[in-house]
């Protein structure tokens with residue numbers, strides 16, 4: 001499979017969608033990037049690179065974070081913990097609520113990973129940072145250590161980095 005470190009084409013595959021899911025929001029749609037095998041592989045490796053050897057498991061945020069975390073788990077040869085929207089997990093052990101650009105949400109996690117595990121948290125987009133900081137909260141509640149966070153795209157104007165200062169973003173803007 002071809003590999004390239006030039007991520008310019010991968011960036012061009014994130015599609016801005018005006019007025020979704022509500023008027024005034026420009027939704028950053030990563031689905032076209034996920035359909036491209038070279039872009040997907042390059043971006044997942046780029047998300048993992050600063051953290052290699054420093055985590056035991058990856059966590060993915062519902063819904064698009066699941067897709068990246070599944071791919072990342074295979075690349076890094078680790079397991080994957082899903083962090084889900086409230087009411088979807090049969091054995092929730094911790095929950096946290098937060099605001100985001102277009103509403104409010106609660107996430108939950110199961111205590112299926114050993115306490116003390118170092119978890120790398122992955123998602124597609126950093127906007128206000130509410131989702132990632134809630135993910136950190138539930139992981140710590142079940143005794144995990146947050147090894148770091150990585151996203152495909154940071155939207156700097158929404159200020160998420162103030163809540164999650166050390167997030168690694170493949171793309172910004």
Ligand SMILES: O=P(O)(O)OC[C@H]1O[C@H](OP(=O)(O)OP(=O)(O)O)[C@H](O)[C@@H]1O
Nearest residue numbers: 062063064100101126127128129130131
């Ligand atoms: O930084 P924040 O302001 O928290 O926003 C980022 C989150 O928003 C989007 O998910 P969304 O809540 O739309 O959920 P979905 O993936 O289930 O559609 C995105 O996939 C991130 O998870």
Ligand SMILES: Nc1ncnc2[nH]cnc12
Nearest residue numbers: 026027028100101125127
């Ligand atoms: N503009 C945006 N695009 C994609 N996901 C988001 N989550 C919050 N704001 C978003």
